[in-house]
Amino acid sequence: MFCFNGGPGPTALLTAGTHGDEYEGQVALRRLVHDLGKADVRGRVIILPALNQPAVVAGRRTSPLDGGNLNRLFPGDPTGGPTSMIAHYVATELFPMADLVIDVHSGGSSLDHVAMTLARPGQDEKQAEAIRRLIKSFGAPYGAMTKGESGGASTTLYAAAEAQGIPALTTELGSGSTLSSTGLTIAEGGLRRVLRDYGIVPNMDAPEPYPTQLVRYPIASIYSPCAGLFEPFAAPGEVVACGQRAGLVHRLDDALSAPVELTFPSGGIVTFRRFPTLSSTGDALFGLMAPLDVS
Template sequence: MHTGIFHDLDLNADGKTTSYLSVPFSIDRSPYFQVKVPVIRIRNGQGPSLLLMAGNHGDEYEGEICLARLSRLLEPANIHGSVTIIPFANAPAVMAARRRSPLDEGNLNRAFPGDAVGTPTQRIAHFLEQDLFPKHDVVFDLHSGGTSMEHLLCALIERQGPPEQFEEAKRLMQAMALPYGFIAENGAAAPTSMAGAARAGAIGLSGEFGGGGTATKQSMAITAQAIDNVLIAMGICDTPILSRAPLANQSMTLLKLESHEQAIYATRRGWFEPAVAVGDKVESGDVAGWYHDFERLDLAEETLHFRRGGIVLSRRLHTDSQAGDCLVQVGLLI
């Protein structure tokens, strides 16, 4: 009664079911409290299976909005096979508008493979990797830059799994038709959802679909298109479900993320002034920005330089920065 996760989903039943993943976690105001994570299951016979999830980080809204809407629109008659939708994977973080859960300070995308008797975030990660991921061909986890980061709109995969599975991951990533896609080299033991999907035998897909803790017309349209395109590329849907106005498909420029040298980190308190915009092409040695010390007005600002060339992938939105904050990052062209 006090460990693990409980649910009443029947993954083999045709039709549409809305339920909850229930995580027991005693709190001060409610000793028998359960974290409730909504889950929607749509199935129409045998066929490909896709798990769509958002809210891995609570302040990343494009995926949360799109999957909440998809859960209302998608019906068994629309699909061949099955779709599982978890619009708010770390529900406490979503409801608190935070990156991490307020219950345990858990970052779900650093919690895999999780722990069945751990904190709520650890239990959610464990259930996903051990119970849900293995029952799906593809796991598509939607992200954005969150409150503190502006991110290049791009699809994302990790170099995981056997070669044929990695090639299929690249095919599905390119099917999203975003302007950029990048491949992360995080390793098989990574604590991310995509590494967890690979360990479970599924293909992991992701993407960064916005940033700044908000949703825009562009970011919502691109997110909807990416979800529709994956559903169609997998043979689950024949026509778009989410896209209100179809966008022109774009050829994808591939990037890779393989080294900490691709980022510039703060090493002390300071105020960051960027010299570049997300999407700019830069060379090694180019000026990335300037770092100011408001507590020492007699000191000139420090000029920051890129160590690697590529495409500016992300930048910190908050000017006020602390030691350890990532200020700017580039993706290497493949």
């Protein structure tokens, strides 16, 4: 944990490595640590670039100590397993210090994901406006207000922050067990802009943000109907139509059978696509989002 305390001002809590196989945030925060050592900080920045350290060291989504998925265990339990204890520490010790929270995630080893921010809707209009401000400042290509129906719901880090009235967001950047240069650039730029825009590091250099497209997410998903080899026909960010061919699953249990054809259940923008070819029954293969009408 790194803490840069410059006196009176807001506190930003910045985390990555909640899932150990997601790297853009881990690298972006490590770089930010070096930059903040030379910066004029007017407030406080708390950084945990490897929040679930056991999972980070193992390169896994979940902890090798107890199998815990940290982003499904908030607000945690001080008498639970190691992963639940981490969640409890963040929720009870760090959240009370924070004026804003950003938890940087990526598609990890399982998903190829568009670059986007996700945030809860807020408990009232004042909090909702603060969250929208945070989304705009971070400046990812897409931004969604969501209750986490596609994963985690109220048990995620950013949901636990919202429950305490703190403006918070998470991200999805990159894909696979590697480092996306585009995702890393978006993570670095977004974090630096937030610190500048909130007056915590007022002289921080930061690139211009992307014009964020607000979206509804999720609107539909496709899951693998059987164990097989996934052959996709669409890419993240692609606009697709209802009934359009999405891909094939070549069955593992019967090489002579025709592959299972998948079609999109609705029109929308492809949010993510499964990264590994080998898929099990029930694996998420595609997710869809749709532009949000804010007129």
